Amino acid sequence: MMIGHQRVLIRRELWEHPAIYITPLVIGLIVLLVTLTGQVSFSAYGEAVNIAIVGAQSVDEQHRATAVGGVLAVVATIFSIGAWIVMIFYSLDALYTERKDKSILFWRSLPITDAETVVSKLITALFVIPFVTVAAVMLTQVLLLAITSVWVMFQGGDASHLVWAPAPLADAWFAVIVLALALPLWLSPLIGWFLFASAFTKRSPLLLALLPIIVLPLLEKLLIGSRYIGDAIWVRSFRPPIINFEQLKHIEINGQLSLPEGSQALSLSDQLDISSFLVSPSLWAGLVVCGLLVTAAIYVRRYRDESY
Amino acid sequence: MTNLVSARNVSKSFGQLRAVDNVSFDIEKGRILGLIGPNGAGKTTLLKAVLGLTDCDGELLVLGIDPFRDRRQLMKDVCFIADVAVLPRWIRVHQLLDFVAATHPGFSRERVNKFLAETRIRKTAKVRELSKGMITQLHLAIIMSIDAKLLVLDEPTLGLDIIFRKEFYANLLGDYFDGERTILITTHQVEEIEQLLTDIMFIDQGRILLHSPMEDLADRFVQLITSGSHADAARKLGPISESSLFGKSVLTFEGVDRTRLQPFGEMHTPTVADLFVAKVKGARA
Numbered sequence: 001m002m003i004g005h006q007r008v009l010i011r012r013e014l015w016e017h018p019a020i021y022i023t024p025l026v027i028g029l030i031v032l033l034v035t036l037t038g039q040v041s042f043s044a045y046g047e048a049v050n051i052a053i054v055g056a057q058s059v060d061e062q063h064r065a066t067a068v069g070g071v072l073a074v075v076a077t078i079f080s081i082g083a084w085i086v087m088i089f090y091s092l093d094a095l096y097t098e099r100k101d102k103s104i105l106f107w108r109s110l111p112i113t114d115a116e117t118v119v120s121k122l123i124t125a126l127f128v129i130p131f132v133t134v135a136a137v138m139l140t141q142v143l144l145l146a147i148t149s150v151w152v153m154f155q156g157g158d159a160s161h162l163v164w165a166p167a168p169l170a171d172a173w174f175a176v177i178v179l180a181l182a183l184p185l186w187l188s189p190l191i192g193w194f195l196f197a198s199a200f201t202k203r204s205p206l207l208l209a210l211l212p213i214i215v216l217p218l219l220e221k222l223l224i225g226s227r228y229i230g231d232a233i234w235v236r237s238f239r240p241p242i243i244n245f246e247q248l249k250h251i252e253i254n255g256q257l258s259l260p261e262g263s264q265a266l267s268l269s270d271q272l273d274i275s276s277f278l279v280s281p282s283l284w285a286g287l288v289v290c291g292l293l294v295t296a297a298i299y300v301r302r303y304r305d306e307s308y
Numbered sequence: 309m310t311n312l313v314s315a316r317n318v319s320k321s322f323g324q325l326r327a328v329d330n331v332s333f334d335i336e337k338g339r340i341l342g343l344i345g346p347n348g349a350g351k352t353t354l355l356k357a358v359l360g361l362t363d364c365d366g367e368l369l370v371l372g373i374d375p376f377r378d379r380r381q382l383m384k385d386v387c388f389i390a391d392v393a394v395l396p397r398w399i400r401v402h403q404l405l406d407f408v409a410a411t412h413p414g415f416s417r418e419r420v421n422k423f424l425a426e427t428r429i430r431k432t433a434k435v436r437e438l439s440k441g442m443i444t445q446l447h448l449a450i451i452m453s454i455d456a457k458l459l460v461l462d463e464p465t466l467g468l469d470i471i472f473r474k475e476f477y478a479n480l481l482g483d484y485f486d487g488e489r490t491i492l493i494t495t496h497q498v499e500e501i502e503q504l505l506t507d508i509m510f511i512d513q514g515r516i517l518l519h520s521p522m523e524d525l526a527d528r529f530v531q532l533i534t535s536g537s538h539a540d541a542a543r544k545l546g547p548i549s550e551s552s553l554f555g556k557s558v559l560t561f562e563g564v565d566r567t568r569l570q571p572f573g574e575m576h577t578p579t580v581a582d583l584f585v586a587k588v589k590g591a592r593a
Binding site (some may be wrong): 005007008011012014015016098101102103104106107108109110111112113303 | 359361363379381382383384388389390394395396397398399402403406407408410411413414420447517
């Protein structure tokens with residue numbers, strides 16, 4: 001029964017929050033436009049272009065793969081920042097607007113449980129937003145390579161040799177899919193907290209959501225002098241164990257990319273550490289916290305009658 | 309089961325305030341009950357309890373189930389319009405219909421299309437683009453296309469002009485009510501719905517002052533217009549309330565034989581509005 005309504009509930013979230021697909025669309029368009037204008041304006045430097053293409057053609061396969069892979073990684077990173085912002089604002093809005101405009105009374109007049117509704121919003125935040133983003137990333141990367149190969153051909157280069165052959169698409173897409181699954185799960189306690197704030201607050205969910213994130217570390221520092229809470233928030237936000245930061249340290253970018261010893265070309269999926277992510281107690285503790293907060297949000301939507 | 313709603317000693321308090329104070333009543337299938345009370349009387353709280361939107365003390369059964377515990381089950385057979393403004397404003401009409409069709413087993417697209425064809429509502433329009441009257445038409449069209457056993461309307465026509473209000477009730481009676489369904493309705497505009505009610509319930513300060521079939525009102529209540537010594541004599545028969553109109557006294561009696569009042573003046577059956585005022589004033593006195 002729970003699953004029966006999820007499809008239409010999630011469709012409703014997409015109707016209500018077009019930002020879920022418009023944001024990646026806009027990011028994709030900007031990336032492609034920047035690429036296009038960059039290439040067109042670079043074309044003016046005829047000689048430099050020739051040198052660059054000749055140079056690119058003469059370096060070995062691994063370096064070309066690394067260069068193209070680096071571009072693909074940058075594209076994916078831009079999208080993931082966008083997705084994270086959409087996720088935050090979506091989950092802060094999800095259970096707040098329906099109370100503010102009183103439409104909650106209409107939704108609750110239909111035979112759907114509060115649990116079904118709140119779960120559909122959690123699924124939208126944790127899975128739908130990331131996977132809409134993944135689709136946009138893949139499409140943008142392919143179009144970017146296509147635009148680039150057209151440009152390379154115009155400049156007299158060999159596009160299949162310079163662009164398509166070295167493009168580590170399989171490697172990049174594998175990494176993107178793994179990250180799209182793993183990062184939201186890692187961030188789930190924050191999403192759970194935002195959903196709860198959205199269900200609970202009388203006004204400004206953003207304010208309520210940010211308050212403890214800012215105040216608690218300060219209080220801890222002032223009262224006890226330690227900084228466990230701040231560290232926990234830092235790790236949760238910027239140090240997901242799915243990414244192998246130890247290994248990343250060995251990659252240096254200073255004019256030229258230098259890879260850790262032994263590796264052939266830059267591989268994005270090599271920077272992932274799936275097994276230690278899955279056994280990380282922090283991941284599972286975070287999921288439990290998310291579960292508790294979402295349960296609390298369901299409880300608030302179910303039991304607090306204030307809007308009628 | 310003929311009792312659609314059955315309440316025994318139902319109470320609901322908010323801190324010190326007893327919004328609903330130990331009420332008991334039954335609503336039979338096929339009735340149209342008007343729930344009438346001043347602001348803050350506890351009408352809305354009582355409706356919320358019936359709709360399972362709030363918890364309450366005592367025993368309350370709607371269609372034989374506990375409305376608060378089994379809300380999802382309840383909503384398959386109960387529909388409600390809480391207020392004119394609750395349809396989500398961002399949604400398009402066709403999306404709204406898709407959503408209700410996917411979630412409500414008793415919803416008929418055929419019926420809703422028929423109802424909407426009679427209005428100027430476009431399926432591609434967003435709710436926010438519709439006028440207040442059209443939003444109510446849309447909501448009513450959806451509700452009337454759901455095969456529900458109980459329909460609850462809380463001030464459904466608030467803020468609408470008289471033409472929409474008349475049309476609303478005409479549609480409700482003409483296209484929806486079939487004697488099998490039960491309707492529970494609250495409104496401030498008593499005069500407008502008086503003719504369509506089968507039963508009436510007055511509520512004030514959380515208590516039920518009157519719950520009666522409409523056809524019994526004429527037997528039970530009488531309004532006497534009188535003056536001077538006749539008024540003094542009539543007062544001895546215990547009117548439930550008294551007011552004055554153009555220098556005459558208007559006494560309202562409950563359960564007093566009309567033949568006993570005949571000598572004292574002119575008699576009328578009070579309107580629901582008059583009766584309501586009489587009962588509330590009498591109870592508060």
